Structures are given as structure tokens and as C-alpha cells.
Amino acid sequence: MKVLLSEEKIQARVREMGREIARDYAGREPHLVAVLKGACTFLTDLCRAMPELPLTMDFIAVSSYGAATRSSGEVKLVKDLDQGLDGRDLLVVEDIVDTGLTLNYLLNVLRARGPRTLKVAALLSKPSRRLVETPLDYVGFNIEDHFVVGYGLDFNEKYRNLKEIVVYGSD
Numbered sequence: 001m002k003v004l005l006s007e008e009k010i011q012a013r014v015r016e017m018g019r020e021i022a023r024d025y026a027g028r029e030p031h032l033v034a035v036l037k038g039a040c041t042f043l044t045d046l047c048r049a050m051p052e053l054p055l056t057m058d059f060i061a062v063s064s065y066g067a068a069t070r071s072s073g074e075v076k077l078v079k080d081l082d083q084g085l086d087g088r089d090l091l092v093v094e095d096i097v098d099t100g101l102t103l104n105y106l107l108n109v110l111r112a113r114g115p116r117t118l119k120v121a122a123l124l125s126k127p128s129r130r131l132v133e134t135p136l137d138y139v140g141f142n143i144e145d146h147f148v149v150g151y152g153l154d155f156n157e158k159y160r161n162l163k164e165i166v167v168y169g170s171d
């Protein structure tokens with residue numbers, strides 16, 4: 001499969017994002033919320049790229065209701081957060097934003113819980129696929145409309161353990 005982003009390229013960019021986030025949140029205690037399972041790999045590298053921040057983390061899992069309701073972007077919370085968000089500096093960590101429907105829904109759910117600030121860090125974004133306006137504060141890479149796997153991203157739950165990001169199905 002064709003390598004779209006090498007391990008070196010990903011690692012360099014994630015470290016850069018970590019430094020940028022650490023600068024922006026200096027003096028604060030951001031609460032990182034990763035969307036399972038895809039964003040876990042990104043989260044573990046990202047949080048170690050900002051060791052100076054007294055951050056906390058939590059996890060949430062969503063699943064879409066299936067093709068019929070896809071256009072509504074309605075998602076089901078499969079695993080909720082352990083901690084509340086009231087007054088916190090929330091940073092949502094996502095692996096990839098495609099149509100934006102999932103993230104949009106999630107942001108509405110999280111915003112209702114009263115965080116003081118809410119920002120989003122996404123490793124990948126496919127701007128050409130967007131169906132809803134989704135402001136992203138930190139983006140690792142903007143990519144073309146390819147289905148990609150690796151570095152946390154899966155196809156049928158596989159390939160999450162690849163160190164690089166590859167175009168699924170390519171030679």
C-alpha cells in the first residue's frame with residue numbers, strides 16, 4: 001500500500017503540534033479528550049510532545065447509527081467521559097475529520113457540559129469531503145479524498161498499529 005505520510009513525517013508534525021499547543025495553553029491545565037479508538041495513537045504521541053503542561057485526559061467513544069442516518073450525523077455515545085467538563089479548558093483530540101458530521105455532533109454534546117474553552121486538534125482533515133462547517137484549531141495534515149489507514153486509523157478494525165499512514169487498497 002502507498003505510504004502517504006511516513007513515520008518520520010508524522011512524528012515531526014505531531015511534535016510541532018505539541019509545541020504549538022503547549023505555547024497556547026501555557027499557565028493552564030488543558031483537559032484532553034480523545035475519541036476512541038482512532039485518536040489514541042495520536043493522543044499518546046501528542047501528550048508526550050508537551051511534557052511541561054499539567055494536562056489531564058479522558059476518553060469518549062462514538063459510533064454512527066449507520067447509513068440511513070448518516071446525513072444527520074447522529075451518533076451514539078458508546079462510552080462516555082469519566083469526568084465532567086464544567087469550567088475546563090477542553091481540547092478534543094481526533095484522528096481524522098472527513099464529512100465533519102461526527103465531530104460536529106460530538107462538539108454539541110461536549111459544549112453543553114459547560115467547558116470554559118473548547119478547541120479541536122485533528123491529525124488529519126479531508127477538506128474536500130466536508131458537509132458541515134467544522135472549525136479545527138490544530139490540524140496535522142490536510143489530505144486528499146483517500147481512505148487511509150495506520151497510526152490509529154483502521155479498516156474493519158485492522159491496520160491501527162502501522163507506524164505510517166497509507167492509502168488503503170493502493171498497490
Ligand code: IMP
Pocket residue numbers: 038095096097098099100101102103146147148149153154155
Ligand atoms: P465524519 O463524520 O465523516 O467526519 O467521519 C469521521 C470518522 O470516519 C472518523 O473519526 C473515522 O473513524 C472515519 N474515517 C473517515 N475517513 C477515514 C479514513 O480515511 N480512514 C479511516 N477512517 C476514516
Ligand code: MG
Pocket residue numbers: 035036037038039094095096
Ligand atoms: Mg474517529
